[in-house]
Amino acid sequence: MSGMLQSGSGTQHVWEIIAGLGIAALAVAGVAVYLLRKFFQSSKEEQQEKIAAGAPRTENASAFMAASMQGVIQQLREQEKELERLHKIEKERAEQTERLSEEVTRNMPAGLVVVNATGIISTANPAAEQALGIRGLGFRRYSEALGENSQLTKLVGICLETGRIFRREEVEHVPPAGDTRHLGVTISPIRRGEGEISGVICLLTDLTELAALQQRMQLKENLAALGELSAGIAHEFKNALATISGYAQLIPDASPNESADYAKKIVEQTRNITHMVAEFLKYARPLEIPEERVDLEEVVGRAVAEVVQAMPQVAIECTGSFGDVAGDEGLLRQALLNLARNAAEACAEAEGGGRVVLRGEVVESNETGWQRLIITDNGPGITTEAMPKLFRPFFTTKSNGTGLGLAVVQKIIVQHGGHVEVRNCPKGGAEFIVTLPMPRRVAEAVESKRRRI
16 A cells, blocks of 8 residues: 555656746747847847948938938939049040140141131141141131132132042142142042031142152153164165165266166165155154044044055954044054054965954943954964064164154154054064043033033
């Protein structure tokens, strides 16, 4: 009985211990929850205080609006400072670019003149003032600074008015000092997009020394050419006079028949001298080229007919198109006749028979056109040594030639504003190409308009 009491007392004691531990755990949990709530509450209050310190309470609307405006103003001030900083940077860049541009313009070896739309010189570098011989070009009217009748003034005025571009023009300019200067100029308009002309840029180069050097070189070339001409004339006269003198010395001791033969040869040599002098005068005398319209088709036909009559063994073909040119009909016929005759003589002994083709081509252009005449033969061609000497006076590859034919041809064509070229054909033979300018279409339009009026 006493054992059972002891057992029940032990069990009760265990339960009391467990209950005590549970109450202690609950107490600890409660303390922990309380501490956590205090911690979170304290953090929330601190956050609210921070928010309250940075923003007004919503209960006061005017204070909220004032604070908002202050915030916006503060942001605008910060943006303004940033814009000022960026503007300062861009201004420094612009000033640096402007300084660089001024340095480049000032140190350019070529002269630079900028004229605005009102005709005032807005920019002029030292090279331009030196080339023009004028100081203080800036902010002056270009016509007053350069001279009313100056060629440069006229070109700048045309460019300002029409926008026409002048490239590598050569003009003469007389500065206040009075010495004539030769200038190379390039003038172009200033446009903004496709808009109106807002000014003109003029680039200048002083070519005075170069022009003087060219004149001296030209004088030397003329003197050298004169020396060659004199030597050629002296050589031809010397040979002819030697022949005449030899036959004349044989006449006293000769029979009547021999004397007649010698006299005939003397007359022949005299005629050769006369022909050479006549050809030389054609080359040496100045040519007066009239502004008459010449029908090239008719001129070519007459020249070809004359060569066919003189050399019927050579076939001459005339093809292509021919227009009108301005010039002297007689001189042009002489030049074409010389070329056609030379071509026929060059191929007269060709295998299978000589053949000459004279072809005409008309090259169209905006304001004017070009007439091209191509004379081709099937002869042996021109040697490499003779090619650069063909147009020299008294140079000839013929045994009985004077060496003035091609020189006269070149002079006639050049005096008509054209040029002559020569080359060997790939399949054999030589080819002479004559290019002549055709009359301007503007003149034709004005003439036809006058006729209609």
